[in-house]
Amino acid sequence: MRPAEPRPADRTGAGEPVAGAATSGSRKARDGRRAERLAPYVLIAPALLIIVGLRLWPLMLGVNFSLTGDGERNGTSVGLDNYADLFDDPLFRTALRNVGLLVLLLPVAVALPGLLATFIYLRVPGHRLFRSVYFFPAVLSPVIVGAIFNLLLAYDGPLNAVLGGAGAGPVDWLGDPRVAVFAVVGVHVWATFGMALVVFLAGFATLDPALLDAARVDGASLPQSIRHVIIPGLARTIQFVFVTTMIGMLTSMFGLLYVMTGGGPEGSTYLPEYYIWVQQGQMNRPALASAASTVLFLIMLVVGLVQIHLLRRVGRED
């Protein structure tokens, strides 16, 4: 943010250098230097103004708003009451617990496209077909995906019919609070892993095939090749997929939740962003929703910083 060179001691104004008609050589040089010193400020100004005006300022307004009341106390300062309400609300605690669950499920969501991309890279029979089939769900909107799986996972739907044919009892996929959250996350992974798969395939393009050939000549098995050649070679790609998958899980499951469970059953599939929407739009508690947004922001900040830290460490290893 700050220019590297020291501040000019003789700076008098902040304007652009005026090109005079009769200026001495030294004056010209001084103006040139000043322009050079000002250039960084001018160049970063648009980006800075956008970030401050459209990001930080609204963010502060939001934080400020979260410290005011709802309903009858609208507009009055209530301190941290909204935050106390928030952590008192079992629904919000469920939403936070579900965020934790998503973090735990993250390795699965990354390993799946990684493994499938490996098979495609190793040219299993039909790999061209699989490549397009795997990518297909990524072009569907969450609403359509949700509607499809609503039908498939219905209590009297085809999946339970298949289970029934195999002699297993029906599972209430979207009606059992212990199952529903996994069903929704599973569908989200199904709907989005195509993107990660493509990223992995791009990563494979940079992998030196000679290494794999050498491993094969040395008699390495497939698991050994994956463990010792492919994973180290794709370290950066894997990190990137981790970051993007995490962000996707935390910020873009609203559509699926809205269509598939509406936060239910028993509030078991709430995520913070769904909670924010319900409080603001349905319960008419915008200040409480702002408080929840602030908490979500802090969570994302921590997650983001941790990920940047990890990425940087991997970059250094390279």
Added chain:
Amino acid sequence: MKQRAVWGAILVAGLVLSGCGSAAEPDSGSGGSGGKLVVWDWKSGDASAASYVEKAKADFAKKHGGVTVEFVAQPFEQYYTLLGAAIQAGKGPDVMLFNGGGQIRDRADALLPLDEYVGADRQRLAGWEAFTSGGKTYAAPVTLQGHPVYYNKSLYRKAGLDPERPPADWNTFVANCAAITRTTGAKCFAQGNKEGIGIQFFLSGLGSGILTPQEYDDWIAGKRNWTSPNVKRVFALWKEVNDKGLNNPGANSTAMFNDAFAVFQSGKAAHVIGLMSDVGHWQDFAEFLDAGNVGVMKSPVVTAGTTPSLPYDGGIGYAVAKWTKDPKVAADLVRSLTSAEALTAFYADAGAIAADRTIEVSGAGPAVATIVAAIDDGKPALHVALSSKTVDLMGRLSQQLLSGSVTVDRAVQQLADSDQPG
């Protein structure tokens, strides 16, 4: 590294400073420029509402020729979110559509009391209570919304029961259901509680057969006795109905809109507690079952000594924002939107029970006739009297009751705790 720390500190300090201080100024600003009124709703975009809007506009033009009216149809899923933002900003539409009950009561402080303007419509229209808060009326009703118990007459006939004499008490009702299930395989109730709405319909649909008239009126008046055995009976019965297999399987994962209605329409269940207007109602059911097969009954008597009645409220109604420039003109627009002519068009095209008692409905089949005949003795629906927070909690608790993860006593206790004024 040091530099980043400095910037971090500045950011945090800024956030904290902005947090300590001022709050947003409530209710400031004004909308609605001189010769124009803006109306927000989620109906006017539908083809079925076109002639209603046209009639209302024509009626308004007779009174205020120089004022233009602009209808802005918002998507319903986002409606209250957008409206909330407008209210927070203190500017937005002059006239807006509301659902009765919690949705309008929660926002009453942004609305203009209409009592002095709508006096002449009091008698003609029904359903004012749903738009009343603290003794003041904030909107004029367009449709009535309620929860009749619909039944499939052809299933009754197949089971050897008289479809014109629906059961009057709960034991007969359950016995009839057993007979229907035995002969046709159809379940007793089509139930959808995925959104937590099933319990709302159940509470209101059967409440007048469970609570005594005194308890019922007290409930509506806000004096709810959650320790009463009859109130507990509502939730115990909700669980019992499911446990005894009277509902379609998987009620917690069946959406009321519109999977549960589909179960009823396809003859897989004999009864459904439906709606009076818009969807899940006589018109939808008649499309699949034939109008002559759609019956409407009052709640069976569950507790001896109760007098079942039709539970209904104002369904949707138009309100006027506090910030409008000329309240009289905006109120006149609301009156035009609820004029007899406009409402007749709405009833005919949109398949809604309009709030106007004077509309002729005899041509629409026996179900409508039964519903309209019951309006005069009807009472406000029980769930509409609850705050949206309590209704939301009730939805989750009802799912827990069905799955067995909470007891009736605990659920009612939680509802009692939530149902505190203020």
